[in-house]
Amino acid sequence: MRRVPRIALAGAAAASFALVLSACGGTSTSSGSADSKGDKGLAIAYDVGGRGDQSFNDAAYEGLKKAKGEFGYETADIEPTDGETDADKEQRLVSLAKQGHNPVIGIGYAYAPAVKAAAEKYPDTTFGIVDDSTIEAENVADLVFSEQEASYLAGVAAAKATKTNTVGFVGGVDIPLIHKFGAGFAQGVKDTKPGVKVLSQYLTQTAEEGGFSSPDKGKTAAEGQIEKKADVVYAAAGLSGQGVIEAASANKVWAIGVDSDQYKQEALSKYKDAILTSATKDVAKAVYNLAKSVEDGKPETGIVRGDLKSGEVGLADSNPKFKSDTAIQEAVSAAKEKIIGGEIKVKSS
Missing domain, CATH: 3.40.50.2300 (Response regulator)
Known part of the structure; x- marks a missing residue:
């Protein structure tokens, strides 16, 4: 820095x-x-x-x-x-x-x-x-x-965790910043397991419409993806992401949190067993x-x-199930090393 x-x-x-x-x-x-x-x-x-x-x-x-x-x-x-x-x-x-x-x-x-x-x-x-x-x-x-780098790792984890070969991404607002999350996630999924389908949805076109502040919108979007067989759903949607996590918990599928380690958030404690990991950035x-x-x-x-090299973006490992999954850990570790070393170039759009 x-x-x-x-x-x-x-x-x-x-x-x-x-x-x-x-x-x-x-x-x-x-x-x-x-x-x-x-x-x-x-x-x-x-x-x-x-x-x-x-x-x-x-x-x-x-x-x-x-x-x-x-x-x-x-x-x-x-x-x-x-x-x-x-x-x-x-x-x-x-x-x-x-x-x-x-x-x-x-x-x-x-x-x-x-x-x-x-x-x-x-x-x-x-x-x-x-x-x-x-x-x-x-x-x-x-x-x-470099949110796309942490999101790539989230995609790697999702590809390793899915049983249905379908995962979802919910973005709060359809803007370039959130495209970085979606692009990195999709690339990580495809590079890890090419046959996995990635469902993507943006909640609103502008922040004023509530894309970052409406858990109900996030919940509805996640439920729609889960109905289409997504068993891992990644949200980059601010407060709306709480609805995604709630939907994942209710339907017994995985959610991936964002920005903070959401497994540790007290307000989300009743859903934490559904939070596989979180793509973090150290704001x-x-x-x-x-x-x-x-x-x-x-x-x-x-x-x-x-970025990943500075340690200011990454993937949380607070959930014991995530931390103890050898296949996920090895895949994430290998991808991280390749991103830092320049072998993998992560897309931002």
């Missing part, structure tokens, strides 16, 4: 965190030099689904908790609102920067316009965005992952590392990528 130093950090502002919440609808014309004179530490603004999704957003929160505990500074984490615009997101980030939080991270690609605009207004604050690689600014870190580590880089006076900027 590369770190690129930038200009000196700003100092700390006097308004309370309560004003952060109330100011989310306000605007700022400050360049950042006058009213971000503080360092309250890390602040994150959640993606669709918010905290409690047992996946992407919760992973970011774990990184925030670690940073808060280690550095002892004030943190903030702000929930999204229904039907919000790019302007709403921008106001949220500007408010956090104005109150002296540093760094300020938007969790999810949808924050790209807001992060770009806020970073221009507050050049002495470090901003981060997870899952976007389009912002070119001296004070922005694009925290991105918590990325969030923490950005906070630490600011704390150390050497803020990360530019593209900061996590």
Whole structure:
């Protein structure tokens, strides 16, 4: 992971965190030099689904908790609102920067316009965005992952686990980011067992339609794939993935989780025996590392990528049945080695 130093950090502002919440609808014309004179530490603004999704957003929160505990500074984490615009997101980030939080991270690609605009207004604050690689600014870190690599390993595991030779993929929203998950998964399945059929479905065309926040949509999609004989279903759908896992448990087939190790999630504990594994990406580590880089006076900027080689994407082995399956373990281990070594090139679309 590369770190690129930038200009000196700003100092700390006097308004309370309560004003952060109330100011989310306000605007700022400050360049950042006058009213971000503080360092309250890390602040994150959640993606669709918010905290409690047992996946992407919760992973970011774990990184925030670690940073808060280690550095002892004030943190903030702000929930999204229904039907919000790019302007709403921008106001949220500007408010956090104005109150002296540093760094300020938007969790999810949808924050790209807001992060770009806020970073221009507050050049002495470090901003981060997870899952976007389009912002070119001296004070922005694009925290991105090679999700297709972890998904490939999930496909290997699915191909080894299936008894019906049919597996499923449920994507939350039909966008390039989620295509990476689907493409890697399908390639891993086909490379491992060419005769296996992969059923794919995207829940919605846009996030606003609830693709990442509707467990009922995920459940219905998974049930449809299970009716077509899928006995392993992989979800990359945020909160909607909980419905996929529920459907898998009810029908006694395997589910593969995403982003976090969902076998360990307390809210999913009654379904955990159905969670074969999870394709993980260490959002918590990325969030923490950005906070630490600011704390150390050497803020990360530019593209900061996590992949199999760095250990920031991978496949969880918390389920004892998965961990003890020699055939799956050997196949996954071999594939991982080939990806890291460059022998296998994983598709992203």
